[in-house]
Amino acid sequence: MDSVTNVLEEPPDAEASITSDSTTAVSAPISLTARLDKTAPRRVRPRFRLSERSAEFLATYYPEATIADWTDWRWQNRQRVRTLVDLQRMVDLSEDEIAAIRAHTGALPVGITPYYASLLDRSNPMQPLRRTVVPVLGEYDLTPGEAEDPLGEDGHSPVPGLVHRYPDRVLLLVTNFCSVYCRYCTRARMVGSVGERSVKKTDIEAALSYIENTPVIRDVLISGGDPLSLDDDRLDYILRRLRKIKHVEFVRIGSKQPVVQPMRVTTTLTRILKRYHPLWMSLHFTHPDEITPEVAEACGRLADAGVPLGSQTVLLKGVNDDLGTMRSLVHGLLKIRVKPYYLYQCDPISGSAHFRTPVSTGVELIRGLRGHTTGYAVPTFVVDAPNGGGKIPIAPDYVAGYDGEKLLLNSYDGGTYSYPDSGQKLAVAEGSS
Numbered sequence: 001m002d003s004v005t006n007v008l009e010e011p012p013d014a015e016a017s018i019t020s021d022s023t024t025a026v027s028a029p030i031s032l033t034a035r036l037d038k039t040a041p042r043r044v045r046p047r048f049r050l051s052e053r054s055a056e057f058l059a060t061y062y063p064e065a066t067i068a069d070w071t072d073w074r075w076q077n078r079q080r081v082r083t084l085v086d087l088q089r090m091v092d093l094s095e096d097e098i099a100a101i102r103a104h105t106g107a108l109p110v111g112i113t114p115y116y117a118s119l120l121d122r123s124n125p126m127q128p129l130r131r132t133v134v135p136v137l138g139e140y141d142l143t144p145g146e147a148e149d150p151l152g153e154d155g156h157s158p159v160p161g162l163v164h165r166y167p168d169r170v171l172l173l174v175t176n177f178c179s180v181y182c183r184y185c186t187r188a189r190m191v192g193s194v195g196e197r198s199v200k201k202t203d204i205e206a207a208l209s210y211i212e213n214t215p216v217i218r219d220v221l222i223s224g225g226d227p228l229s230l231d232d233d234r235l236d237y238i239l240r241r242l243r244k245i246k247h248v249e250f251v252r253i254g255s256k257q258p259v260v261q262p263m264r265v266t267t268t269l270t271r272i273l274k275r276y277h278p279l280w281m282s283l284h285f286t287h288p289d290e291i292t293p294e295v296a297e298a299c300g301r302l303a304d305a306g307v308p309l310g311s312q313t314v315l316l317k318g319v320n321d322d323l324g325t326m327r328s329l330v331h332g333l334l335k336i337r338v339k340p341y342y343l344y345q346c347d348p349i350s351g352s353a354h355f356r357t358p359v360s361t362g363v364e365l366i367r368g369l370r371g372h373t374t375g376y377a378v379p380t381f382v383v384d385a386p387n388g389g390g391k392i393p394i395a396p397d398y399v400a401g402y403d404g405e406k407l408l409l410n411s412y413d414g415g416t417y418s419y420p421d422s423g424q425k426l427a428v429a430e431g432s433s
Contacts, residue, residue, distance in 0.1 A: 051293045222251065239275070
């Protein structure tokens with residue numbers, strides 16, 4: 001990992017920590033004596049880590065900006081790379097990339113935070129992270145089976161901004177804005193459209209009213225766009241409203257902000273999140289190169305705030321579809337306190353063929369992980385079935401059949417083992433002997 005520089009966060013307040021070293025945070029509360037002693041040294045927790053890579057990128061491409069600017073998530077939003085000219089300052093674009101950017105209209109524009117741009121390879125258009133955020137002409141090639149809304153979300157939307165596909169849970173879409181736009185996004189049809197922040201407050205109110213009036217709903221996943229792109233007050237309002245609904249037991253937030261804009265995870269944000277437990281968060285990691293000192297800091301803050309973290313990773317051709325990359329990713333996630341949760345087959349959105357692998361690739365990745373590393377590192381591989389079928393898990397076939405009353409099992413080591421299993425046989429193994 002890069003070495004890091006710590007930057008002070010906000011003015012000292014009642015929750016700040018005291019330490020004699022400004023680069024080291026102390027988690028103990030401020031004593032009453034220290035609070036009363038105006039001469040006592042006061043320090044606050046570090047604002048955010050600044051890796052050597054980030055520091056070099058800042059000095060090169062934003063020489064007029066300060067470290068305080070760089071570690072301010074709002075500055076990162078204002079300075080996003082959004083045009084061909086912006087991107088050409090930092091990346092030697094291929095002819096394919098240039099043509100794709102020039103051809104773009106409508107939703108899913110180019111949008112990359114300076115922080116995430118610092119992770120891109122300037123000269124290699126096939127670098128995994130670069131492929132996920134820089135358009136190519138393949139986006140305009142439509143193949144059979146693709147659709148603008150392949151999961152049928154719009155058809156399961158009783159009110160704007162809400163998807164009610166599963167019996168007891170809903171998807172609450174609170175914004176169309178993401179600080180970084182992934183080129184394989186399931187909601188490519190809507191994110192970044194109509195001025196990027198087109199979800200109306202009246203739509204959110206209608207969705208919250210629907211949840212209030214539908215007692216079967218016990219689980220709400222807040223998504224978008226990226227809900228952590230909202231200002232603190234608006235996010236706090238949505239969480240507060242949901243927590244007042246008695247039949248809502250479980251609230252989740254789906255976000256890539258801690259990965260593409262880790263400085264968004266401020267102490268103010270974590271204080272807000274702590275008010276609304278039980279609260280879980282699904283983070284969108286794609287490649288081990290995303291696991292930087294800054295991202296480790298962001299995930300550590302969330303975990304310390306009591307938020308369980310899981311990763312939802314999309315399987316992408318040429319990005320993370322080899323066993324070595326996937327193993328590095330899941331091991332790295334565990335080290336920053338994130339559980340690999342789902343590995344998704346890439347949804348067949350329009351123009352996604354250049355990203356999609358055969359389903360068998362995902363099965364073989366799971367086969368290469370299961371038994372060869374800790375079970376905590378093995379995600380569930382799923383296909384989100386088109387037209388609203390929901391997530392369907394797909395795994396290697398570990399059942400070889402039956403030998404009389406013995407169930408035959410294929411092990412990770414290539415051997416076949418038997419287990420005594422009298423009574424009703426597994427349906428998948430009926431007829432085996």
